[in-house]
Amino acid sequence: MRHVLVFAKTPYAKTPYDQWLAGSGIVPVIVTATEYAAGYAHLPHVHAFDAYDTNQLVEKTALRLAREFAVEAVFARAEADVVRAAQLRELLGLPGQHTASALAFRDKVVMKDHLAGGPVDVPAYRRIDSAYTALDFVAEHGYPVVIKPVSESGSLGAAIIRDEAELDAYLAGPWRGSSEIEAFVPGQMYHVDGLVAGGEVVFVHPFRYLNDCLSFRDNDWVANLPLAPHDPSYDRLVKAARAVLAELPTPPQTAFHSEFWITPDDRLVFCEIASRTGGGMISAMVRHAFGIDLDKEWLYAECGLPSTLGTPAYRPAGALCIPPQNGVLEELPQAGGEPGCVREVMLTGAAGQEFHGGVKSGLFLAGYVVDGDTEEDVAANLERVAGWFSDNTRWRPADFSGGNA
Incomplete structure (x- = not known):
């Protein structure tokens, strides 16, 4: 039996590693956060930790497990795990991203040091x-x-x-x-997401933000929408993402999530890039829009399994993430009552919980994948679903009726 060590900082429903690896002869050994442990509990090798991002027993346990099971690969899709996974691969002589590459994709100054003076404008x-x-x-x-x-x-x-x-x-x-x-760079922000396998970019697509990735600061929603290939910015963004990957020490297998601005005077300017899939509902949107599960394909590439990528068939779809408000959530919209354009729903909270507004752009109370006949339809539907959610959600101040939920 072969094994892969997985740093699994995601709910099982989003990353069912055993299902993805079924029939491959590879068994996942899971290291995860306490809040996700129940979802993976049916698997034979699961180790969960409190304070997962900073708990260094995660590293100690991962090293022990990697040696005990003689793992062939290490997989990590969360930002918090990029460097710890790279260090472990390097320590054990395993293939994949090593530390210098991980730091170039994680430390924004190291990243820009690689790119400064190159083909893409850097602030x-x-x-x-x-x-x-x-x-x-x-x-x-x-x-x-x-x-x-x-x-x-x-x-x-x-x-x-x-x-x-x-x-x-x-x-x-x-x-x-x-x-x-x-x-500060003014302008419209875009992101370009994709997959590198065997040292080649095998999938790449640009998206634009509706609102922007700082909207959570105002407890406002943020949405993502694929650009159509005929969009005037499409080729520029794809070219820029490829150029950035070429300048960085890009690992032979990785997903990537990059961000760029196009300024009012039409300059394309680099913001940042990560060697992982995008947060929020981006992976789910890509799955609906292109029929590709980037996380699964990336896992296959890391494990040396054949790709199931095929030829992507595009259909318009967008992602919507709605952050919580400040206060106690009294009522969420009724399940099944979503507008007909909704294709996928992810709720991360429940009535009775207290929240303190948006924390970061990738964390949300409600996530939706929305479709439509055209990009314009999808953009309108994203706005419509955000309004519907707001109309059907009730909050009260946290100190109402004497206490916290």
Whole structure:
């Protein structure tokens, strides 16, 4: 029996590794977070941890299991696992992404150091090691600027600083550790997602954001919509993503999620790239729009299994993520009552829970995949579903009736 070690920071319904590997002769050995353990409980080898992202017993257990089962591959699809999986592969001499590559896709400064001066425009940037660095950068480049952690996902911790007062407010807060400051780039944000297998880009497609990936800060929804091949930005974005992958130490097998702006003066500017599938409902949208499960295909590539990719057949579909509000959720829309354009639903909360607004763009209370006859239909349907959800959801203040839920 062959084994693969899987860092599984996702619910089983999203990543049923045993089903994907059925008939292959490969058994997944699962390392997961406590909140997802029940979904994987039917599998023979499952190890769950509290405080999964920072608990270093995850690494200790993964190393023990990898040796015990003589695993042939290590698979990790979550941002928190990219570096720990790479370090484990390197330690054991296993194929796949190693540490230098993982850091280039995870540390935003290392990433831009690889790309600066290359074929894709990169905004001015600098690593912040103290307040002096930020002040010096602002003096050189002016406002607005963006300050963000070098290695978080989903726009977590990102702050747009527009003037001196906002900079003072930022500096008055606790030191956030290693961060990056960069010049603010105005414009429409796009993302390009795809799959590298055998060292070749075997799938790539650009998408645009409706709202944007910082909408969660205002507890507002964010949506993703594939660009049609005839869209004037389509080829530019695909070319830019390929150029970025060529400049970086891209592993021979990886999914990727990259982001770019197109500015009001029509410049295409790099934002960031990750060596994983996109968060939120992006993987589900790709599955509905193209008939491709990027996570499954990536797992097959890591395990040396034949691809089932085939020729993607495109049909219009979009993804919608709705963050929670501040307060206690009293009522969610009735299951089965969704508008007819909804193809998939994922709810991450329940009535009675207390929430504190949006935390990051990839985390959501309600996720939907929506279809339509054209891209314009899908965009309108995304707006419609967001309105329907709002109309059929009830909240109350957390301190109402004397206590938390």
